[in-house]
Amino acid sequence: MLKRSIHRISLVAATIISGAATVTHADEVTVGVLVPLTGELGEFGEIVANAVELGVAQVNAAGGTSCGMLRTVVADTGGNPELGIREATKMIEAEGAVALLGPTSGVMVALVDMAKRTETVVISPYAGTITLNELGGDFVYRTVSSDLGDGAASGLWLTERGYRTVAFLVQNEESTISPAQVARTKLENAGIELTDYVIYNPGQPSYQAELISVLANEPDAIYLAGGQESGVTVIKEATAGGFEGEWLFTADLAVPEIFDAAGAELLNGRAYVEFADADNSLPEYKAFESLHMDATGGEPGPFSANSFDMVNLVALSLESSGECSGTGINQTIRDVADGGEAVSSFAEGKAALAEGKDINYEGASGPLSFDESGTVSGSYSIQAAQEGQWVNVRFYPASAFE
Amino acid sequence: MSLLAQYFVTGIATGSFLILATIGFSLTRQVEGFLNIAHAELLGVSAFITWGLNVLAGWPLLPSAAVAIVVTSVFGLVIARAVYDPIKKLGPAVLLITSVGVAYVIGGGVDAVVGTGIRTLDIPLATTYKFYGLRITNYQLMVIALAALTAVTLALFLNKTSTGLAIRAVAANPELAASRGVDVRKTSRATWLISSGLAGLAGVMLAMIATLSTDIAFHQILKILAVAILAGLGSLYSVILSGLIVGVAMDMSVYWIPAGYRPLIAFAIVIIVLLFRPQGLSGRKAA
Numbered sequence: 001m002l003k004r005s006i007h008r009i010s011l012v013a014a015t016i017i018s019g020a021a022t023v024t025h026a027d028e029v030t031v032g033v034l035v036p037l038t039g040e041l042g043e044f045g046e047i048v049a050n051a052v053e054l055g056v057a058q059v060n061a062a063g064g065t066s067c068g069m070l071r072t073v074v075a076d077t078g079g080n081p082e083l084g085i086r087e088a089t090k091m092i093e094a095e096g097a098v099a100l101l102g103p104t105s106g107v108m109v110a111l112v113d114m115a116k117r118t119e120t121v122v123i124s125p126y127a128g129t130i131t132l133n134e135l136g137g138d139f140v141y142r143t144v145s146s147d148l149g150d151g152a153a154s155g156l157w158l159t160e161r162g163y164r165t166v167a168f169l170v171q172n173e174e175s176t177i178s179p180a181q182v183a184r185t186k187l188e189n190a191g192i193e194l195t196d197y198v199i200y201n202p203g204q205p206s207y208q209a210e211l212i213s214v215l216a217n218e219p220d221a222i223y224l225a226g227g228q229e230s231g232v233t234v235i236k237e238a239t240a241g242g243f244e245g246e247w248l249f250t251a252d253l254a255v256p257e258i259f260d261a262a263g264a265e266l267l268n269g270r271a272y273v274e275f276a277d278a279d280n281s282l283p284e285y286k287a288f289e290s291l292h293m294d295a296t297g298g299e300p301g302p303f304s305a306n307s308f309d310m311v312n313l314v315a316l317s318l319e320s321s322g323e324c325s326g327t328g329i330n331q332t333i334r335d336v337a338d339g340g341e342a343v344s345s346f347a348e349g350k351a352a353l354a355e356g357k358d359i360n361y362e363g364a365s366g367p368l369s370f371d372e373s374g375t376v377s378g379s380y381s382i383q384a385a386q387e388g389q390w391v392n393v394r395f396y397p398a399s400a401f402e
Numbered sequence: 403m404s405l406l407a408q409y410f411v412t413g414i415a416t417g418s419f420l421i422l423a424t425i426g427f428s429l430t431r432q433v434e435g436f437l438n439i440a441h442a443e444l445l446g447v448s449a450f451i452t453w454g455l456n457v458l459a460g461w462p463l464l465p466s467a468a469v470a471i472v473v474t475s476v477f478g479l480v481i482a483r484a485v486y487d488p489i490k491k492l493g494p495a496v497l498l499i500t501s502v503g504v505a506y507v508i509g510g511g512v513d514a515v516v517g518t519g520i521r522t523l524d525i526p527l528a529t530t531y532k533f534y535g536l537r538i539t540n541y542q543l544m545v546i547a548l549a550a551l552t553a554v555t556l557a558l559f560l561n562k563t564s565t566g567l568a569i570r571a572v573a574a575n576p577e578l579a580a581s582r583g584v585d586v587r588k589t590s591r592a593t594w595l596i597s598s599g600l601a602g603l604a605g606v607m608l609a610m611i612a613t614l615s616t617d618i619a620f621h622q623i624l625k626i627l628a629v630a631i632l633a634g635l636g637s638l639y640s641v642i643l644s645g646l647i648v649g650v651a652m653d654m655s656v657y658w659i660p661a662g663y664r665p666l667i668a669f670a671i672v673i674i675v676l677l678f679r680p681q682g683l684s685g686r687k688a689a
Binding site: 036037038039040041042043045046078172198199200201202203204205206208209210212213215216228229230231232233236237239240241242257260261262263266 | 405408412413415513517518519521527528537542607608611612613614615618652653656661664
């Protein structure tokens with residue numbers, strides 16, 4: 001807790017200090033880090049901000065881009081789109097940011113118009129919302145796959161486990177309903193009985209009413225697509241109510257804090273979590289993992305590799321285009337991500353570009369290739385709760401869904 | 403049928419929590435004459451003090467809860483003295499808008515102190531009892547018992563003590579009460595202490611049954627408003643009836659319609675009742 005607080009204070013201090021110098025130096029190029037540092041998604045925002053800083057340090061250690069060294073300005077959105085727009089405006093207008101990295105789904109969608117109007121590239125490492133399947137692709141990118149992929153992975157896992165009956169508890173948000181629908185279709189096609197499909201509102205003290213029918217039907221498993229606050233209460237109330245089956249959670253619960261909050265004994269041996277994940281068998285991931293361990297002393301968290309990749313893509317795009325602007329990044333980001341000589345770091349890419357070669361950045365989170373909507377195809381992991389921690393039990397590469 | 407009865411039982415527990423959350427809010431509304439939106443944030447203050455003492459300091463639940471309720475009570479009075487009293491003469495609309503600002507300040511303060519993520523108390527998992535096939539947990543029973551106990555205690559206090567009678571007199575007609583020798587300022591302070599203490603009690607219940615995030619307290623304000631508006635201005639007994647109606651209706655509605663519409667049910671009831679009874683259940687019109 002203390003460590004986290006100190007870190008947050010340092011991020012705030014970094015914001016204030018960088019905010020004091022509102023004019024970008026000629027030998028610097030500014031990148032905004034727009035993440036939730038408070039609120040329910042604060043844990044993820046910190047992971048993203050740290051991974052971005054790690055990427056920036058690597059880029060600057062390699063001599064920076066031809067536009068200058070990367071400089072970051074950090075702001076907390078709290079996951080709130082309104083606050084996100086306000087902070088983004090400050091970053092672009094006062095700080096001269098050419099790219100904004102790290103917004104969550106709701107903030108990303110709110111920023112689409114601004115990104116195009118101000119010609120500023122916005123990239124998210126975890127915004128899976130399917131709304132971006134329509135809106136993304138021009139100035140708006142993500143280094144994570146769409147939520148629909150999460151639904152397909154969840155459906156695949158629930159089918160593989162051999163459950164006969166499954167109940168769905170889905171938080172009333174677009175980002176949880178969309179993948180749940182995909183998983184539901186997958187189950188129905190596999191002939192698995194769906195005992196309940198409950199969409200609930202978060203922020204309630206109790207979810208007993210939502211659980212009544214679910215518990216009465218005694219399903220083999222519950223698919224719980226919800227946030228941490230609602231998720232923990234649901235887990236406790238369902239267990240107290242006599243639920244003895246297994247769980248499949250979605251990415252919001254893929255954090256170690258769940259074991260403290262819900263109680264490890266309720267989860268061990270019967271809970272699983274699905275989330276978009278880097279292919280950690282790839283050498284690029286292993287190199288990132290080693291770098292992360294050296295820099296922070298800990299293993300990368302969820303979306304850490306995706307966040308690291310955002311910085312490298314921005315830096316390589318700046319290097320490749322030679323135009324130190326969002327437009328320059330937008331024009332070249334697809335080229336540096338796909339086609340040409342494979343490179344796995346900014347330093348390698350910079351050297352290859354200096355030799356006049358085309359490059360193909362192979363990211364820590366996997367091979368990055370943007371589709372029309374600016375989205376990469378993803379791979380997914382299933383982890384099991386064992387002895388109070390999440391342990392990898394299944395990995396679905398992108399090819400599993402073809 | 404037993405499923406429907408189960409929804410009813412759960413609804414009683416939901417309604418009891420709403421009573422605890424709303425009764426202090428309604429008391430302030432009656433005596434001070436405005437909707438104190440920051441009331442919901444006081445639930446959060448109490449919940450996080452309870453959590454801090456119980457989890458961080460390792461105190462047992464009861465003393466943690468007692469300290470949280472007392473601190474929240476005094477905190478509510480301090481806010482009233484520092485913020486609301488100086489602008490009281492500007493009228494209820496200004497006070498209401500100011501209370502929205504106070505809610506944001508308290509919420510921001512809790513955010514800054516508590517930080518990100520979720521928190522839970524160090525208490526055992528709920529125990530479920532079964533009566534005639536109907537499930538109820540010990541925590542739900544505690545909420546129901548506390549709501550009943552609070553209502554009875556408050557009723558006795560308001561009817562049998564001089565301070566309670568003074569509060570009722572000021573609520574009914576502050577000018578007349580003052581002319582008859584009631585110390586309006588002292589009565590106002592007593593009201594703030596009691597209403598904030600009741601928010602503190604609801605906050606302890608919130609910490610016990612819910613998973614705490616820094617915004618969960620503010621999420622309760624719409625339901626608090628629904629119960630308070632449905633109750634009207636007349637008496638605190640109508641808050642009890644209103645809380646139970648809203649709680650039972652919200653939970654029983656899940657039997658027929660998707661659970662995502664529960665909040666809609668709360669406000670649908672308010673709208674329907676006010677169409678036929680604009681003064682609310684209590685029958686007294688606003689001045």
